[in-house]
Amino acid sequence: MLSIGTLAKRTGTKVQTIRYYEQIGLMPEPGRTTxxxxxxxxxxxxxxxxxxxxRELGFSLEAIRELLDLSDSPERSCAQVDAVAQKQLHEVExxxxxxxxxxVELQRMINECNADRVADCRIxxxxxxxxxxxSDHIRPGG
Amino acid sequence: MLSIGTLAKRTGTKVQTIRYYEQIGLMPEPGRTTxxxxxxxxxxxxxxxxxxxxRELGFSLEAIRELLDLSDSPERSCAQVDAVAQKQLHEVExxxxxxxxxxVELQRMINECNADRVADCRIxxxxxxxxxxxSDHIRPGG
DNA sequence: CTTGAACCTACAGTCGCTGTAGATCCTATA
DNA sequence: TATAGGATCTACAGCGACTGTAGGTTCAAG
Structure with missing residues (x-):
């Protein structure tokens, strides 16, 4: 039987994170000591x-929830698992x-600035x- | 004189975001109608x-605050501006x-999976x- | 003067944790 | 067996950068 601290160490997780996963239903409620x-x-x-x-591979907790659900039905087709992974790959790409x-834009901006004074700064x-x-179609959130 | 909605449209910002910027002191408190x-x-x-x-170039609000402060002193050296931009470039890289x-890891994982059933899924x-x-040194947060 | 779109404040929610406070528990040593 | 102190407990606030909601007020066109 492992304490939460031991579990944390073994998995490289913070104790609070484990409790958080339990809170959002990603980890089950474990047994307790008296x-x-x-x-x-x-x-x-x-x-x-x-x-x-x-998580290290960038999957969201929602995607992980889905993967965990899928892995509970070993006889099902793994097409859905594949789809989740594909989606993650596309997001990363x-x-x-x-x-x-x-x-590219940052590099160009920096390269162009040969000024001394803020007043003439190309950046x-x-x-x-x-x-x-x-590039015209830059949008926040990358 | 522009209303907050007009300002929002002209800059591609949400109205609430402008009020948020004001709240955190990034935008000044503007004049008001009666x-x-x-x-x-x-x-x-x-x-x-x-x-x-x-923001579109990925600068944090803190970095932007700094850039705005710097641009208020046009006679100063723009080395600091350069440093902020360089830092941002490094973060992006x-x-x-x-x-x-x-x-690479996701692609490999997906490529290796030729299974039909979840039970045999390589992913x-x-x-x-x-x-x-x-890759051993993957860490969350990308 | 009426209508309704735009504005106001204040606050909760997003994601994935992380940190804190103050209390309680567990275990190793004396 | 007593004690010390590290680990654990709950509950809640905070991060960044917004976004959304509720319930009320103002503005401008017709």
Missing amino acids: GGQRRYGTVELDRLAFIRHS ARIARLETLR LEVLRDHEECL | GGQRRYGTVELDRLAFIRHS ARIARLETLR LEVLRDHEECL
Whole structure:
């Protein structure tokens, strides 16, 4: 039987995070000692490891919830699992593309600035005037 | 004199966001009509446009605050402006690198799965077992 | 003068945690 | 067996950068 602290250490999770996962129903309510402390077994350890590894790969908690549900029906087609992973891949690719655009724009902005004084700074100029931007379709949130 | 709604439309910002910027001191408290509605001039329009464009380039509100402060001293060296932009560039590059790692891992995971049933799904297998991961140093937050 | 769109304040919710306060529990050592 | 102190408990606030809601008021066109 593992205490919450041991479980945390084994999975590289913070104790509060585990309690948070329990709160939102991602981890089950574990057994308790007579004094009220949580005690976990290997099932919970594996589940938490799955959650953490999926998080490391960028899956949202909602997507992880779905994957956990799917993995509970081993006889079903894994097409749905594939779809969740594909969606995550597309999201990652989209974010990369967007950041690539930002990178180019930032680099250009920085390269162009050879000024000494703030008054002549190309960086501030570009930030002030959207029209000087090469890429028109930049949107926040990358 | 512009109403908050007009200002919002001109800059592609939501009305609530403008009020939020005012609340956190990024936008100044504007003049008001006798009825208490906000009215803006071109100074505020320019400032908001600067903020939005900087946001589009991924700058944090804190970084934008700094850039706005710097742009108020036109005679100063623009080295600090450069530093803020450089830092942002590095952050963007770091995020791209991390997402690239994720992309490769996701792609590999998906490619390896030729199973029909969830029970044999490589995707779930990889998610369950960190050891199957190529890249050891993946950390959340990308 | 009426209508209704736009505005106002104040506050809750988003995501995925993280940190805090103050109380209680568990376990190792004396 | 007593005690010390690290671990755990609950409950709640806070992060960043907004977004949405409720319930009321104001403005401008017709």
